[in-house]
Amino acid sequence: MTKLSVNINKIATLRNSRGGDQPNVVQFAKDIQRFGAEGVTIHPRPDERHIRYQDAYDLKPEVYTEYNIEGNPIEKFVNMVLEIKPTQVTLVPDAVDAITSNAGWDTITHKSFLQEVISEFKKNGIRTSIFVDPNLKHIEGAKATGTDRIELYTEAFAEEYAKGNSKAIEPYTKCAELANELGLGVNAGHDLSLDNIQFFKQNIPGLLEVSIGHALISESLYLGIENVVQMYLHRLK
Ligand SMILES: CC(=O)[C@@H](O)[C@H](O)COP(=O)(O)O
Numbered sequence: 001m002t003k004l005s006v007n008i009n010k011i012a013t014l015r016n017s018r019g020g021d022q023p024n025v026v027q028f029a030k031d032i033q034r035f036g037a038e039g040v041t042i043h044p045r046p047d048e049r050h051i052r053y054q055d056a057y058d059l060k061p062e063v064y065t066e067y068n069i070e071g072n073p074i075e076k077f078v079n080m081v082l083e084i085k086p087t088q089v090t091l092v093p094d095a096v097d098a099i100t101s102n103a104g105w106d107t108i109t110h111k112s113f114l115q116e117v118i119s120e121f122k123k124n125g126i127r128t129s130i131f132v133d134p135n136l137k138h139i140e141g142a143k144a145t146g147t148d149r150i151e152l153y154t155e156a157f158a159e160e161y162a163k164g165n166s167k168a169i170e171p172y173t174k175c176a177e178l179a180n181e182l183g184l185g186v187n188a189g190h191d192l193s194l195d196n197i198q199f200f201k202q203n204i205p206g207l208l209e210v211s212i213g214h215a216l217i218s219e220s221l222y223l224g225i226e227n228v229v230q231m232y233l234h235r236l237k
């Protein structure tokens with residue numbers, strides 16, 4: 001069983017573009033859970049350009065499925081996660097100025113830093129996951145950090161699969177097999193979509209959770225736009 005956690009960063013991006021509170025991210029989180037989402041993911045960035053730290057607190061009482069907070073474990077982020085105590089924290093080594101996440105952890109170079117921060121989260125009852133490229137050495141390195149899970153960074157797969165290269169799944173399958181052998185849970189995310197999710201799921205043994213935002217929100221616009229245009233036309237008659 002693979003859980004679907006919906007990343008709602010894009011809803012905050014839309015809200016922030018007008019400076020008001022529409023769409024309301026807390027209401028959105030409540031609605032997607034009502035529609036069946038099995039988790040809510042947010043990735044507050046240091047500049048708070050989409051999800052703000054305050055949103056993370058406001059969402060806490062309303063997320064009754066899995067609450068997953070992603071981010072680079074800078075001090076402010078670590079303190080916020082320790083206060084909120086979500087179901088899961090996903091550590092992502094993203095640069096302050098990165099447009100979006102663009103690399104996984106080098107779990108060998110950053111082993112002692114990751115061990116330290118992961119043990120603090122685990123002491124506080126928060127499940128941990130670390131974002132990694134599909135690289136067997138970094139899966140082994142992840143095991144040594146003490147993390148509960150890894151999140152496979154799927155951008156490279158998504159890009160190649162869209163060009164017709166289905167072999168791009170192979171390193172992900174091998175990494176998932178190794179993670180399973182090592183007792184690490186396997187999550188995945190980044191650029192997963194309606195086009196590639198079924199193939200991805202079929203080829204990743206033990207896939208516990210996917211977090212999907214950008215494509216899911218874009219697809220929702222396309223799949224909903226006809227209905228909304230019709231509703232406006234009806235009101236204008
Ligand atoms: C970790 C990851 O791959 C994505 O979750 C990323 O968190 C999305 O963040 P943006 O919405 O800022 O692109």
Ligand SMILES: NCC(=O)COP(=O)(O)O
Nearest residue numbers: 007189190191211213214
């Ligand atoms: N962890 C990945 C995530 O939350 C969503 O990434 P994307 O679907 O917005 O690329």
